[in-house]
Amino acid sequence: MGRKNYLFSKNDRGAEDNALFYTLLESCSIVGINPLRWLTHALERIRPGMDENQIVALLPYNCKTELR
Numbered sequence: 001m002g003r004k005n006y007l008f009s010k011n012d013r014g015a016e017d018n019a020l021f022y023t024l025l026e027s028c029s030i031v032g033i034n035p036l037r038w039l040t041h042a043l044e045r046i047r048p049g050m051d052e053n054q055i056v057a058l059l060p061y062n063c064k065t066e067l068r
Contacts, residue, residue, distance in 0.1 A: 027060040033067045041067060 009015040028035040042058045056062065 024060060031061050031064045033060060033064055037067055038063055 009018055025035045025039075028038045038060050041063060045058060046055070
C-alpha cells in the first residue's frame, strides 16, 4: 500500500509512522470493519495516561464486535 507513499516521508521515522498507520488501516479490512469508523471510534476514546491494556482494547481486531 505504501511503497511510493514512503518517498514523501522525509525521513526514516516518518516512514515508520506511515507503515504503522497503514498496518492499522489494513487490519480493519482484514477483520471486516470500516477503517474510517474504527479510526473515529479509537480517536474518540483515546486519552493521555492510558495503560497498555486500554490501548490494546482499541486495536481493530479488539473492536470488531462493537463496530460491525
